[in-house]
Amino acid sequence: MSKNNTVFRPRDLKELDRIIEQNVPPFTFVAGATDLMVQTERWRAAANLIDLTSVSELHETLGVKDSSVRIGAAVPYSRIIKNSVVRELLPILVEACRQIGSVQIQNRGTLGGNIANASPAGDSLPVLAVLDANIWIGPARNGKFTIKKIDEIMTGPGQTILGEKQYIAFIEIPFHEREGQFWAFRKVGQRSALAISKLNLAVLGWLNDGIVKDIRICSGSVAPQINRHRRTEEILRDKKPDEKLIEQACQMIRREISPISDIRSTEEYRRHTTAEVLRDILYQTFAIYDL
Amino acid sequence: MRISFIVNGKSVELDVSPKKRLLDILHDDLDLISVKEGCGKGECGACAVIFNGERVNSCLIPAFQTDGSEVITLEGLKELPGYAAIERAYVEHGAVQCGFCLSGFVVSTVAFLKEKKSPADEEEIKEKLAGNLCRCTGYTKIIEAVKDLSLQEDLRRQPEAEVSHYVKK
Ligand SMILES: Cc1cc2nc3c(=O)[nH]c(=O)nc-3n(C[C@H](O)[C@H](O)[C@H](O)COP(=O)(O)OP(=O)(O)OC[C@H]3O[C@@H](n4cnc5c(N)ncnc54)[C@H](O)[C@@H]3O)c2cc1C
Ligand code: FES
Ligand code: FES
Numbered sequence: 421m422s423k424n425n426t427v428f429r430p431r432d433l434k435e436l437d438r439i440i441e442q443n444v445p446p447f448t449f450v451a452g453a454t455d456l457m458v459q460t461e462r463w464r465a466a467a468n469l470i471d472l473t474s475v476s477e478l479h480e481t482l483g484v485k486d487s488s489v490r491i492g493a494a495v496p497y498s499r500i501i502k503n504s505v506v507r508e509l510l511p512i513l514v515e516a517c518r519q520i521g522s523v524q525i526q527n528r529g530t531l532g533g534n535i536a537n538a539s540p541a542g543d544s545l546p547v548l549a550v551l552d553a554n555i556w557i558g559p560a561r562n563g564k565f566t567i568k569k570i571d572e573i574m575t576g577p578g579q580t581i582l583g584e585k586q587y588i589a590f591i592e593i594p595f596h597e598r599e600g601q602f603w604a605f606r607k608v609g610q611r612s613a614l615a616i617s618k619l620n621l622a623v624l625g626w627l628n629d630g631i632v633k634d635i636r637i638c639s640g641s642v643a644p645q646i647n648r649h650r651r652t653e654e655i656l657r658d659k660k661p662d663e664k665l666i667e668q669a670c671q672m673i674r675r676e677i678s679p680i681s682d683i684r685s686t687e688e689y690r691r692h693t694t695a696e697v698l699r700d701i702l703y704q705t706f707a708i709y710d711l
Numbered sequence: 712m713r714i715s716f717i718v719n720g721k722s723v724e725l726d727v728s729p730k731k732r733l734l735d736i737l738h739d740d741l742d743l744i745s746v747k748e749g750c751g752k753g754e755c756g757a758c759a760v761i762f763n764g765e766r767v768n769s770c771l772i773p774a775f776q777t778d779g780s781e782v783i784t785l786e787g788l789k790e791l792p793g794y795a796a797i798e799r800a801y802v803e804h805g806a807v808q809c810g811f812c813l814s815g816f817v818v819s820t821v822a823f824l825k826e827k828k829s830p831a832d833e834e835e836i837k838e839k840l841a842g843n844l845c846r847c848t849g850y851t852k853i854i855e856a857v858k859d860l861s862l863q864e865d866l867r868r869q870p871e872a873e874v875s876h877y878v879k880k
Contacts, residue, residue, distance in 0.1 A: 427712060427729045427775045450773070457732070457771045458752045469729065471776060498765065522842020523819070525753060527765040528772075 426467065429474040433589070436475050437559040443468060445584035451494045452528035454521070455537045470587075472532065478589060482506070487595050488554075493532025493588040501526065510593060512603040512624060516547040519607055532588040538574045545570055545646045546622040546638035547605055551593050557582065558589040565589055576644055600627045604701040608693055619690060621697050623705075625656075632656045637698070642677050642690045649676045652698075661706045669702065670695040714778040718743070719787030733772035734758045737784060745785035745814040749844070756815040756843035760784050766822040768842070785814040788821055793866045797821065804856035808847035816843050820857055824867050831861035 428443075430436040440447065448466035450456060451473060456463050472478050472494040481492035482503055489509055491500060497517040500506055507514050520526060520534075520543050534542045535555065548555075548570045555573055556565040566586075573580050582588070607620035619642055625635030635656050637649040652672040659665055674691045715724040718741060725740060737746040737760065749757030751770050758769040761783040769782075788794055797817055801807050806816075823831070823839045831839075836857045837850075845853060860866055 425712070425729050429775065429778075450776070452771075453773055453776070454753055454771050457773065463730065466730075469773075469775065473776060496765075518838075521753070522756070523822075523839055524756060524759055524766055524768045524842040527762075527767050 425469075427469045427471070429471040431474060431476060433475060433477050433558065433560075436470070436472075436478075436587075439470060440559060440585045440587075447584065449532075449536070449587050451530040451533040452496060452525075454525050454529045455533055455539075472587065478532070481590060484509075489593045489595075491531060491591045491593070493535075493590060494530050497526040497529050497531075498523065500531075509595065509598075510551065512547055512605050512622065513544075513551065513593070515605045516543050516622070519543060519605070531591050535570065535573060535588055535591075536580060536582060538576075538578050538580045540574075540577055540644055540646065541618070541620070541641040542646075543605075543607060543620055543640065545574070546620055546640040548591065548593075549638040549646055549648060550603075550622045550624040550636040551596070552636075554592040554594075555588055556590040556592060558587050559585070560589075567592075571646060571648065574645055596624075597626060600633065601625070602627060602705045604705065606697050606701060608697060619693055619697070621694060621701070623698070623701050625705075627706075630660050632659055632661060637673070639673075639677065639694055642694055647677065649673050651676055656702075661702065666699060666702045666706075670699045673698050712775060712778075714774055716777050716779060717781045719783055719790075727774045729773060729775040731774040733760070733762070733769040733774065733777050733782070736774060736777065737769060737782070743784045743786050747811060747814065749811070749815075754842075754844065755812070756819060757812055759815040759818040759843065761788075761818065761822060766818055785817055788817065791821070793863075796863065796866060797860060800856040800860050801853070804852045804859070806848055806852040806856045812843060812845040812847075816840070816845070816853060819843050820860065823857070824861060827861055827867045831858060833858065836861075 428439045430439055447468045447470050449470050449472050478492040478494040481490055482495050482499060484505055489506060497520055501514050501517050517526060520529060531544050534544045553570055554567050555570060556567055558565055575581060602625050604623045609618050620640045622638050626633040635653050637653055638646055640646045652669050655669045655672055656665065674695045677691050677694055712729050713726055715722060727736060734746060734748055737743040746760060746769055747757040748770060749755035753768045753771045756768060759766050760769045762772060763780050797820055807813055819840055833854055836854050
């Protein structure tokens with residue numbers, strides 16, 4: 421059998437790290453294979469396959485630990501969607517997972533795969549950004565994982581900072597204040613359930629006495645990387661939202677976007693649509709609080 | 712590589728290339744021809760099967776991850792007591808034309824009903840069956856068939872995991 425077809429199915433992190441240590445890269449880490457197996461050329465060439473779904477810690481971890489929610493990188497979306505703790509504490513993450521592919525895809529696809537695949541259209545990425553998630557990268561050294569934020573991992577379409585021997589182990593999401601919290605995740609694509617989204621937007625914020633205490637806005641697929649819109653956030657922060665303020669925010673997000681395409685019509689479409697989606701979210705959110 | 716797994720309640724062992732698709736193993740090596748290739752890209756659901764208790768598209772499962780698993784295809788689901796009712800609902804609602812998509816839809820329907828505690832509404836059926844495409848019927852009739860089926864409590868409570876139990880008998 422050709423070397424190309426070597427397969428490892430480690431049972432736990434210890435075995436995974438030993439395999440990485442004792443073999444020569446490149447490795448292909450395989451989780452749900454929903455990206456890998458449709459990338460025909462890459463899949464054909466992939467050597468030294470290392471299954472991550474067989475690694476118990478990566479496939480099973482899903483729950484609360486040290487005032488955060490910890491999720492194994494190889495836990496399929498459908499388990500995240502059904503988990504009662506995640507539903508209670510992280511409804512925005514549940515919403516994003518529900519909008520990824522179809523149920524068949526959700527039963528296989530993983531957060532680790534979505535992050536490592538580094539598509540600017542990855543739907544979990546802007547949500548993990550506004551949730552301020554910590555991405556734990558293995559192998560651990562002396563029990564310590566390398567910890568990065570989501571926007572530090574992707575360097576361009578299909579490109580990440582991950583070394584040949586590195587893998588994503590856990591996604592750790594800190595607890596957030598629930599009082600006054602509002603959130604939204606929207607995507608605009610050709611076919612809602614299956615389209616790789618053309619554009620997505622995640623918003624997470626807090627209102628106190630009708631004042632926006634804090635707000636985080638992140639878009640995906642409009643640019644080569646996900647984009648935190650800090651200047652748009654700045655406009656809304658510490659203000660009492662009204663129609664004028666929302667208009668200002670929508671103007672700013674149009675300016676903050678650097679779209680992926682250099683074709684003008686597509687660029688204008690993306691700017692316009694992002695601003696429309698934001699406007700829609702802000703109106704809906706603040707209407708609830710009786711403006 | 713040598714893989715062994717359970718298909719419709721029976722153990723099988725095969726020598727296959729690790730990257731071979733579960734779809735090809737089922738359809739070509741095991742003659743389970745209900746499992747069809749539509750798109751080969753995870754989009755159409757024609758190749759849907761139950762894999763370790765969850766519905767998946769078998770065109771996106773590599774052989775090496777199949778080792779040690781349990782797979783149920785439409786051939787296995789036919790042994791369920793409620794299967795006849797599901798097939799009848801599809802036919803009676805005119806939800807079958809060329810029939811190419813049917814096995815995938817039935818697999819998804821069984822998996823969907825299993826998780827339902829109460830009858831389903833149209834929105835929910837649309838969301839949960841969005842991974843199955845049909846070029847002929849325009850979906851309305853399929854949705855009606857599934858809505859009808861979800862009214863039947865005995866179908867909702869029918870875990871497909873019990874299939875292996877029926878097949879073995
Ligand atoms: C029909 C269809 C619809 C889809 N719809 C959507 C959608 O709506 N939104 C969306 O965002 N995506 C969508 N996708 C893409 C895909 O399902 C997701 O990106 C998914 O999260 C990938 O996870 P996976 O476990 O299947 O990754 P895999 O295919 O197993 O891996 C993807 C890449 O990441 C690497 N990798 C995987 N896990 C790790 C890890 N822990 N550490 C390091 N590297 C790793 C692999 O080597 C590979 O390069 C769709 C795919 C299909 C086929
Ligand atoms: S052939 Fe597998 S989903 Fe279309
Ligand atoms: S009946 Fe022909 S594809 Fe559905």
